[in-house]
Amino acid sequence: MTDTDEKAITGQKVIMHSFGDPEPVLDGRSMFEYEYCPMYQNHYEYPYDIDAVAKMYHATSHHTSALITKRNVLVSLYKPHPKLSRQAFIGLVINLLVFDNAYVQVVRNRLGGVLQLRPKLARNTRKSIKGEGYHHVDYRQGAAIEYNEQVIHIFNPDINQEIYGVPDYLSSVNAITLNEAATLFRRRYYKNGAHAGYILHVSDPLSTQEDVDDLEDAVRESKGAGNFKNLFMYTPNGKPDGVKVIPLAEVAAKDEFANIKIASRDDTLAGHRVPPQLMGVVPNNAGGFGDAKKAAEVFYWHEILTLQNMLLDINDQVGETIISFNEYQLTKSDS
Known part of the structure; x- marks a missing residue:
């Protein structure tokens, strides 16, 4: 790696965040696993x-x-x-x-x-x-x-x-x-717009870290309903197509709902x-x-x-x- 390459990536790092917290699901066994009658x-x-x-x-x-x-x-x-x-x-x-x-x-x-x-x-x-x-x-x-x-x-x-x-x-x-x-x-x-979230991939270097933070906050605030998550990925000086919105796979064909x-x-x-x-x-x-x-x-x-x-x-x-x-x-x- 040359000195020029080292200067180009100085202060830049790969940033990857996902937004949306998992919701707890009731554990079935916790409802009937006591096997005895507690005294209270x-x-x-x-x-x-x-x-x-x-x-x-x-x-x-x-x-x-x-x-x-x-x-x-x-x-x-x-x-x-x-x-x-x-x-x-x-x-x-x-x-x-x-x-x-x-x-x-x-x-x-x-x-x-x-x-x-x-x-x-x-x-x-x-x-x-x-x-x-x-x-x-x-x-x-x-x-x-x-x-x-x-x-x-x-x-x-x-x-x-x-x-x-x-x-x-x-x-x-x-x-x-x-x-x-x-x-x-x-x-x-369906409430989330008939998709299960997306990946926002930014490979073009943004001007300042403040721009990165603002974009990160914007994606976080647009998180999907319930368990659906959006992913923000920042890789400065990456591959072509500097900004990509990658939707996740179609749920209709994957989740076997019926x-x-x-x-x-x-x-x-x-x-x-x-x-x-x-x-x-x-x-x-x-x-x-x-x-x-x-x-x-x-x-x-x-x-x-x-x-x-x-x-x-x-x-x-x-x-x-x-x-x-x-x-x-x-x-x-x-x-």
Whole structure:
């Protein structure tokens, strides 16, 4: 290298910056990896992140629709009772489906008769460490208040602990969050102008370092939406074409958006064990999903009947028949 070349590059350096911070994605395993019930103050906490599960309720259309499909079938068969209205029954069912824990406060008169059954939010109810009682937890007030009346707790037994139920669909939590992430990515992609960012390559030497800094700031302020990044690369005395804007590759052909949505949808429905034809899912093949009536009948006998039996257990604990269901039939002509 000659003395002239050394002088030409004195004070010049290659500058390369990327703009746009990665957004954290909810780690699926952190929602249900506790495997035990932590003790806090005077009660047991859930063996999974119940707040995260509550937020995930509206994460994707398939996850929400699967839960609502089960809820609607149960509610349509329920016989309203003066001591447990249809509206109250809906609240009881949705807590059982989402959290696999449902609580009913039994209000009795002085003679011990049942006046009313009041469903309680599973998100705010905890099992007492001492005795068989339950607490209403409100962390905003910093206190856990024990219920004075009897509280009935129904849930599916877990393999790691015997205090709370754990939703079966948590096995497909990664599919649910992947489906949501794919949708959010595509939304950001179109919001960003249907591209995933660009590389601004400047090889012509700018007059001063201040010009470089100003250009760098301008690119930084124009960063894309969400996870999309723009890259500023400054290589003085580089190759021809001093300034280039290089768009990143087309996302439409690279991200397999449709395949991700279909695969994560199928995993989600498998976790819920709900036939897709009962949820309005459009089939990808000409043959479709098969007879919806037969699928509905199998769905009832394998899934809904089990949930009904869990809810009927409340009658045994109360000592009175309050919850009852009509016979399942798809049309009035069915026997």
